[in-house]
Amino acid sequence: MSTVAQKQGFLAVLWDYLTTVDHKKIAILYLASGGFFFLVGGIEAMIIRIQLAVPDNNFVSAGLYNEILTMHGTTMIFLAAMPLLFAFMNAVVPLQIGARDVAFPFLNSLGFWLFFFGGIFLNLSWFLGGAPDAGWTSYASLSITSEGHGIDFYVLGLQISGAGTLIAGINFLVTIINMRAPGMTYMRMPLFTWSTFVASALILFAFPPLTVGLFLMMFDRMFGANFFDVSMGGNTIIWEHLFWIFGHPEVYILILPAFGIFSEIFATFSRKRLFGYAAMVFATVLIGFLGFMVWAHHMFTVGLGPTANAIFAVATMAIAVPTGVKIFNWMLTMWGGSIVFTTPMLYAVAFIPSFTAGGVTGVMLASAAADYQYHDTYFVVAHFHYVIVGGVVLGLLAGTHFYWPKMFGTMLNEFLGKITFWLFLIGFHATFFVQHFLGLMGMPRRIWKFLDGQGLNLFNLISTIGAVFMAVAVLVLVYNIIITQIKNVRVGNDPWGDGRTLEWAIASPPPFYNFKQLPLVRGLDPYWIEKMEGNTKMTPAEPVGDIHMPNNSFIPFVMSLGLFIAAFGAMYQVDWRASDGESFVWAIPVLIIGMLITIGSMAVRSLKDDHGYHIHKEDLLNDDEGGRD
Amino acid sequence: MATQQSTSANPKVNYEYRRKKAAEEMRKHVTSFALMIFVTLIAFIMVLAGFDKTFVYPVLLALAALQVVLQLYYFMHMSHKGHGAAALFLYSGALVAFITILTFLTIVWW
Known part of the structure; x- marks a missing residue:
């Protein structure tokens, strides 16, 4: 299969990616589409900053501005940050635990295609009458009265891509519980695997509330229900609760894998074992638990009452404790280490003060009484950009440089990488640091324009200039990626030279079956242990034998496509009913056809046995020292 | 019949031992089954007898929780390793x- 794939034509490669169930190729799909949506969200961010660069600006109209800020948030959270994290989880976690693939390769592919079609559906709203315009939180009091189909795109698009995320989360849980190599106990798992495990558990518990919320919203907007309509006996606050019961764990779903990536980078480039490994694991799990008990801190001003506010305020502040444990453990990992300042390490070092600043404003916001002052100002915008850009995005950029050789077999240029880093870091702080003060001066969040003579001009201009720095940094990164892939200088197993965990023990990129023989894990940082004992490779835990592999499948693509088609039908049947059956007569048939495609492909998958195939022992032995994909 | 109910694929596992284990398992099944029937009866009787609602609701919920636990531990193998x-x-x-x-x-x- 892949070993003879050197001279494939474009169509053959395309077909391979459309049907692949290999976690390494799905990682590349996630990286490419997440990267694309990251650029889209970045363009939206630039438009926001240009509009706010000078007072009383008319770069975009008020309505369009609402759509752009809504889509910036929604795209960056659901379609950029999550899939980019899934890219690294897919690329690295099965290798880190010594597995040949994830537990359910077919579902892995299905999860990706659901996310992809959901994201495309959401973004098609730009071309089909207007994007959602009620903010990424889409509070019901605003969104059920929003005209046009914008919110319908939001509801249906997120419902489809949310199903994909849930599937991916369950898949990683099962993979990490069941598919660890011999000797890989829970307390020997690398921190990135641990944080993936906890983040997946959060996905498992956090996405169902979102699904329920979106479901109610869908019925309110498209099928005449009144769950959130107060005048009909509904309750608009329910949406806020459901959204934040999902929404708060969601930010931990984003940050925990970034913590994991940084933990790997700190240990690798300090050439030391991660300080306080057990405490790090405990802190990760604790953050996961506490993440479910704090959602109402987004709703202090709703009027829940002093008791509820006090409980949620204290619970929120408690999260600073395990997070602080992690911050100190990272610093103590560097303490006394022989540090190499590679590009990923620069990101990791810069992450500590940046993220801590975001954490400190988080504790400020957690104080319910003070929050009445900060609520819905730029202070909040500054806070969550400090944790999400200063934490998650720095983590993603660090991970891109760190894991690029493992995913593609080439090293990104270090010089360009450092230019990206400095431009991005300076731009990030310039953009968001001043926003704290804008907020304290009283500039409201999500505002379309501000007036001259209110003392807001200078800081808004600085903020916009900072955003330009970040945009240039991303362009340098894109250039770096392109020239690296054109030069195509191949690297070996362990291009950083200090790899500690199992993924660095096999070829870059790994052969499509990963490990010829499953490795024997003898402790934390297994590859480092072998290196310290003078071994060049892992001790195998099994003799060379046949490897059972899953077949490629086109069904996940078709299954997701069906839901994508059905979503159009579900949306336009509203117009069909509004016009008394005059126009949009195709809506209901399209809904039915789409569902039939999905259900039909599910039936095919269930009824037709697919036993996969075996790579035979002889072929594996012939493949020695080859194994390049 | 006992051989077919064995969960072990290893033929060397002692037959007598497996018989004993299966019997123990069966005893637990029957006990918890009887218990569940009994709990269900209490629930029905409580409603039929027309007790006060503030009393019936919490007790019904508690009995339901008990049923779930019995189901999970004795019929869905949560008690196993x-x-x-x-x-x-x-x-x-x-x-x-x-x-x-x-x-x-x-x-x-x-």
Whole structure:
């Protein structure tokens, strides 16, 4: 299969990616589409900053501005940050635990295609009458009265891509519980695997509330229900609760894998074992638990009452404790280490003060009484950009440089990488640091324009200039990626030279079956242990034998496509009913056809046995020292 | 019949031992089955007898919870070894659900 794939034509490669169930190729799909949506969200961010660069600006109209800020948030959270994290989880976690693939390769592919079609559906709203315009939180009091189909795109698009995320989360849980190599106990798992495990558990518990919320919203907007309509006996606050019961764990779903990536980078480039490994694991799990008990801190001003506010305020502040444990453990990992300042390490070092600043404003916001002052100002915008850009995005950029050789077999240029880093870091702080003060001066969040003579001009201009720095940094990164892939200088197993965990023990990129023989894990940082004992490779835990592999499948693509088609039908049947059956007569048939495609492909998958195939022992032995994909 | 019910694929596992284990398992099944019937009867009688609602509702919920636990542990093998991960996720999920419902009952609806 892949070993003879050197001279494939474009169509053959395309077909391979459309049907692949290999976690390494799905990682590349996630990286490419997440990267694309990251650029889209970045363009939206630039438009926001240009509009706010000078007072009383008319770069975009008020309505369009609402759509752009809504889509910036929604795209960056659901379609950029999550899939980019899934890219690294897919690329690295099965290798880190010594597995040949994830537990359910077919579902892995299905999860990706659901996310992809959901994201495309959401973004098609730009071309089909207007994007959602009620903010990424889409509070019901605003969104059920929003005209046009914008919110319908939001509801249906997120419902489809949310199903994909849930599937991916369950898949990683099962993979990490069941598919660890011999000797890989829970307390020997690398921190990135641990944080993936906890983040997946959060996905498992956090996405169902979102699904329920979106479901109610869908019925309110498209099928005449009144769950959130107060005048009909509904309750608009329910949406806020459901959204934040999902929404708060969601930010931990984003940050925990970034913590994991940084933990790997700190240990690798300090050439030391991660300080306080057990405490790090405990802190990760604790953050996961506490993440479910704090959602109402987004709703202090709703009027829940002093008791509820006090409980949620204290619970929120408690999260600073395990997070602080992690911050100190990272610093103590560097303490006394022989540090190499590679590009990923620069990101990791810069992450500590940046993220801590975001954490400190988080504790400020957690104080319910003070929050009445900060609520819905730029202070909040500054806070969550400090944790999400200063934490998650720095983590993603660090991970891109760190894991690029493992995913593609080439090293990104270090010089360009450092230019990206400095431009991005300076731009990030310039953009968001001043926003704290804008907020304290009283500039409201999500505002379309501000007036001259209110003392807001200078800081808004600085903020916009900072955003330009970040945009240039991303362009340098894109250039770096392109020239690296054109030069195509191949690297070996362990291009950083200090790899500690199992993924660095096999070829870059790994052969499509990963490990010829499953490795024997003898402790934390297994590859480092072998290196310290003078071994060049892992001790195998099994003799060379046949490897059972899953077949490629086109069904996940078709299954997701069906839901994508059905979503159009579900949306336009509203117009069909509004016009008394005059126009949009195709809506209901399209809904039915789409569902039939999905259900039909599910039936095919269930009824037709697919036993996969075996790579035979002889072929594996012939493949020695080859194994390049 | 006992041989067919064995969960072990290893033919060397002692036949007598497996018989004894299966019998123990069966005794537990029957006991908890009887218990569940009994609990169900209490629930029905309580409603038929027309007790006060403030008494019936919490007791019904408690009996339902008992049923779930019996079902999970004696019929769905949670009492066996190797179900730590399943138990962890079940209890975590129950905790999250409990907090959510508690919130809705205390600060959303009333």
